Amino acid sequence: MYQAIVRRDATMEGVFFVAVKTTGIFCRPGCKAKTPKRENVEFFATSAEAIAAGYRACRRCHPLELSGTVPAWLENLLSRIETEPNRRWTNADLTSLGLSPSRVRRWFQEHYQMTFHAYLRTQRLGLAVERLRSGSDVTSTALDSGFESLSGFRESLRKWVGETPTNAKQTEPILTARILTPLGPMLAAGGDSGLCLLEFADRKMLAKQFQRISKLFAQPILIGSHRVLDQTDQQVQQYFAGERTSFDLPLRIDGTPFQTAVWTQLRAIPYGQTNSYQQLAKRLGKPTASRAVGRTNGDNRFAIVIPCHRVVRSDGHLCGYAGGLWRKKWLLNWERQNSPSERQHRLPLPVE
Template sequence: MYEALVNKDASYEGIFIVGVKTTGIFCRPTCNARKPKPENVEYFADIKQALSFGYRPCKVCHPTRPYGESPDWLKGLLEELSQSGQQKFKDQDLRQRGLDPVRVRRWFKKHHGMTFQAYSRALRINRAFGLIKHDDKVIDTALDSGYESLSGFNHAFRKLTGAAPSASKRSNVVTVTRILTPLGPMFAGATEQGICLLEFTDRRMLETQITRLSKLLRARFVPGQHPLFVKLSLQLKEYFAGKRTKFSVPLDIPGTDFQQRVWQALMEIPCGETRSYQQQALTIGNPDAVRAVAKANGDNRISIIIPCHRVIGKNGKLTGYGGGLWRKQRLLDIESGRLKTSSE
């Protein structure tokens, strides 16, 4: 495949996407940009997979567009996404551009295997966290990322994290990475104290959680490796294989006293069992705080380890879960022994 990349072999269009580790960019096989060294590339089956691994699209070859001519009715929106991946588009925004949200959704589903909203959300996150690489100067990273000046780069990074990329070295640091699981990739964050973030990458509230966490910890986010990620990955693998019911990785979970009580109560629910919000309110000694308990559950930033998926409705039915109800059911099935998966 590397030979095809170097030769810009068009016959490989649609066969693979290449990710460049040193820049965080993914390209099509026929890209005209300077070719990276073989050890600095990895290959993906499609764009969705490349996005899941944290890569963002190349501005030279535009890999998010189908090979050949893209439909005229979509060109304007694709160009907007290419130029500014930080904007959030609602259905009304699409209508104002003369686009039918349903038609846009179907096109992205067909060509990228994900909805337009999921795609644009992944772009925003990947662009924010793919901007900084270890030991790089901010100005070098900005130029490598396609920015003509620091101002645009700083704005893009601050837009999501709430902190400038050139923050003082005395600032707290949250090291972030992606961990693959049988239910989809997860976004993990760690401080010196412990794991502070573990969410599925397609969770709708992920950006909000990241922004809140940045402010709570007064931290900047930097992609990279952390000793705790090895332990976390291993324990998640054991969990999905049905071989682990408790986690021992240290956690760093800033929050109010009430939130801390709710999260602690969640961790006391035995694996394989469920509780209602009413029961959880009773557990923390505040039976009238059912709605507040539900909100604190939703504010949980550590999926699986702090098992908010074990809380269900009073009638026994599944209720809202940030990672999606289908994942909630799968997690409960794994814990009850009805389903075993493998992370390999």
């Protein structure tokens, strides 16, 4: 853990907190503050434990906030984007706000898998498609969405949505949103037909996952809000608060019969328990298909909701998890601590 704070290893977010005895402050593993000496630090599993030991939260890395929370330097910009969603921002506009365009670009690439200007463009197009589907005419929609000409609007729709304005009225886009968790931000994607994807934002190959679902469902992916995304956010927060042990979200699974069968078995693994790949294969009536089960496990697009983190090797050891083994360990420990049987065990005895 000490080597992790020396490296400022942000991948250890959620695993532990580090407290500095000489300053009385506790931080995240990736805090950019000066690295303390080894003899001056101690480690805690939760922020509550650090506070109980008398430490106060660092004002630089804000360990009491959910990982992925919008940093203070970006709050004004995001607030203005929310107020003026159709504005065409330029690098000069960012500079006038005291922001570095390259720093803003890096933040959006890390948290949305796209540049700042691509984010603005997809947001404007998402709003435009929503207006078209609600019955607005093409010309007013183009002008209200921040496009300077009807031809530019048509070209953007063809490029990003793959449709003309007329056809876009019947197009159901896949909308995306960020969800903050103690283990880092997640990206959710879905629409009227249900949730298509829920993954940690730092997962490798996530951009290809988005391309895959766009091709699979023949729908464009845009920035926007939707009731299924709000529902997903609510249920994820309940899970991390220890208030939910299963999910009832509408999922667009769309896999082969074998994949669907595997994912169904995954959802049947009880909260707080684990199964091996071999156990899953036997339950499917295919005892020699452990490897195929493992591959299908890795193809799961719904982190936590379809609990592939509950699958371990036959010897009990943890193995591959796209979100990182440290997250898998955290999730399994969290579920064991918050399982109904464990909570019942911790209840105080009734007073007679």
